[in-house]
Amino acid sequence: MFRPVADWLAATPLSKTLSDQLWVVPMSQSIHILAVSAVFASALMINLRLLGVGVSGRSISQLSQTLLPWMWRGLVVLLLTGIVQTLAEPVRQFVTPAFWAKMTLIIIVTAMTALFARAVRRNARLWDAGSSRPPQAKIFAVVSTLIWLAIIVCGRFIAYTWSMYA
Amino acid sequence: MNIQALLKTIEASPVAAALRGELPGTEWLFPIVETLHVMALTLVVGSIAMMDLRLLGVASRTSPVSRLSDEVLPWTWTAWCLAAVFGTLMFMSKAHSYAANLQFQLKFACMGLAALNMLVFHFGAFRQVERWDLEEPPQSAKVAGALSLLLWICVVFFGRWVGFTVTT
Numbered sequence: 001m002f003r004p005v006a007d008w009l010a011a012t013p014l015s016k017t018l019s020d021q022l023w024v025v026p027m028s029q030s031i032h033i034l035a036v037s038a039v040f041a042s043a044l045m046i047n048l049r050l051l052g053v054g055v056s057g058r059s060i061s062q063l064s065q066t067l068l069p070w071m072w073r074g075l076v077v078l079l080l081t082g083i084v085q086t087l088a089e090p091v092r093q094f095v096t097p098a099f100w101a102k103m104t105l106i107i108i109v110t111a112m113t114a115l116f117a118r119a120v121r122r123n124a125r126l127w128d129a130g131s132s133r134p135p136q137a138k139i140f141a142v143v144s145t146l147i148w149l150a151i152i153v154c155g156r157f158i159a160y161t162w163s164m165y166a
Numbered sequence: 167m168n169i170q171a172l173l174k175t176i177e178a179s180p181v182a183a184a185l186r187g188e189l190p191g192t193e194w195l196f197p198i199v200e201t202l203h204v205m206a207l208t209l210v211v212g213s214i215a216m217m218d219l220r221l222l223g224v225a226s227r228t229s230p231v232s233r234l235s236d237e238v239l240p241w242t243w244t245a246w247c248l249a250a251v252f253g254t255l256m257f258m259s260k261a262h263s264y265a266a267n268l269q270f271q272l273k274f275a276c277m278g279l280a281a282l283n284m285l286v287f288h289f290g291a292f293r294q295v296e297r298w299d300l301e302e303p304p305q306s307a308k309v310a311g312a313l314s315l316l317l318w319i320c321v322v323f324f325g326r327w328v329g330f331t332v333t334t
Contacts (some may be wrong), residue, residue, distance in 0.1 A: 030326040033208065034319060040205075041212020045238075054241065057233045066226050149205065156201040160194075 006094035009087065018088035025088050032081040036152065038074035042067040043113070043148050047141035052130070060133070061124035068117050075110065093158060095165040102154035109147040116140055173262040185259035199255050206249035207325070211318050213242040218318075221303050221311030230299040231307075235292075260334065267332045273324035280317040283310055 009015055018024050049055045049063050058066075086093045093099045119134075120127045127133055176182060184192040185199065219225040220234050257264050264270045287310035291303070298304055303311070 026327055026330050027323075030323045033204070033322050033326060034211065036204075037208040037210075037212035037322070038215065039212075040208045041216070044209065045213075045216075045241075055237045057237055058229060062228070066229075070225070152205050152208070153201050156204055157197060160197045 002094040003091070006090040009090035015087050015090060018084065025085060028081045028084045028088075032078060032085070035074040035077035035081065036155075039071050039078065040148055040152070042071045042074070044145060047145045050133075050137045050141035059124075059128040061120055061128050064117065064120045068113075071113065091166055092162045096158055096162040097165075098154045098157040098161050102151055102158070105147050105151050105154065109144055109151065112140060112144050112147075116144075169265075170262065173265055176258050176261040179258065181255070182258040182261070185255055196256070196259060199252050203249055203252035203256060206245045206252060207322070209245035210242055210249055211322060213238050213245065214318055215315060217242075218311040218315040221307045222315075223302060223308070228300075231303065232295045232299050235295075260332065263332050263334060264328070267328055269324045269327040269331050273321055273328065276317045276320040276324060280314060280321065283313045283317065286310065287314075 010019075045055055046060075046063055046067055049058075049060060055063065125132075127137070180189070183189055185196050187193045187196060216226065216238055217234060220227070220229065220231060226234055287307065291298075291307040291310065298307070
């Protein structure tokens with residue numbers, strides 16, 4: 001059902017311009033990976049701290065204050081470069097379930113992270129002391145780490161699965 | 167044994183054949199190994215960037231450099247080792263094509279320079295880190311941070327371009 005949209009998009013002058021320039025997609029993908037580095041490394045650092053593994057020098061609120069802004073900036077870059085790649089190769093993206101699974105997981109994990117950010121901002125003291133930290137903190141850490149890993153798997157597998165559906 | 171013969175021997179190994187998907191049930195091995203390589207390399211680059219941005223005075227300014235280094239670098243090294251293992255497996259699949267690929271060579275040149283930069287920093291400005299742990303880092307530390315960031319960005323760019331340019 002997304003195929004007609006993809007075909008229409010692929011026929012637009014913008015899409016043709018982007019895909020004709022052979023450097024656009026590799027360049028965009030490289031920037032995409034750099035942004036994944038910022039987001040994934042920051043997320044893992046926060047999650048390990050929540051699980052009590054490593055990074056013990058800073059409190060949850062300090063760590064969140066430092067790393068969450070980089071995650072949001074990274075996510076904006078991911079969105080922009082993702083749009084470039086989708087405009088350049090709409091069929092490759094839209095036909096594979098890996099792409100739609102990735103988009104769904106990104107919405108879920110972004111919402112989870114926003115909720116986490118809000119909770120820590122509202123009550124830093126509660127989150128900073130291990131004894132009073134909500135029990136959901138560890139669940140958030142484990143689940144969001146697994147979702148980030150799944151997003152990377154889906155992202156890489158778009159390249160390997162799309163031709164099976166096109 | 168010369169290099170070309172060694173590369174051919176690597177390519178002829180069963181591990182290399184499995185990574186090319188030539189053995190039964192190994193069709194998805196290369197994509198899986200590549201995905202694991204991506205996971206590990208993003209952690210390498212992300213964690214090194216935290217250190218570099220601290221040295222440049224851009225981020226984590228309230229954390230002492232020595233503590234950040236103790237907290238972050240063990241994860242960097244662990245992730246680097248994983249990336250190296252998965253990268254070596256990918257290399258084995260088409261050893262002589264990768265070895266002859268310009269982008270692959272440039273990627274490793276950048277990693278070599280990044281290693282050199284790290285050693286210069288480690289045996290230079292970092293030896294007196296307690297003097298500037300919470301201060302503005304000295305000029306040489308800023309240069310080390312900027313070079314490291316730049317070189318690792320180049321490693322990612324050339325690494326991604328290998329995938330577009332390597333031939334069979």
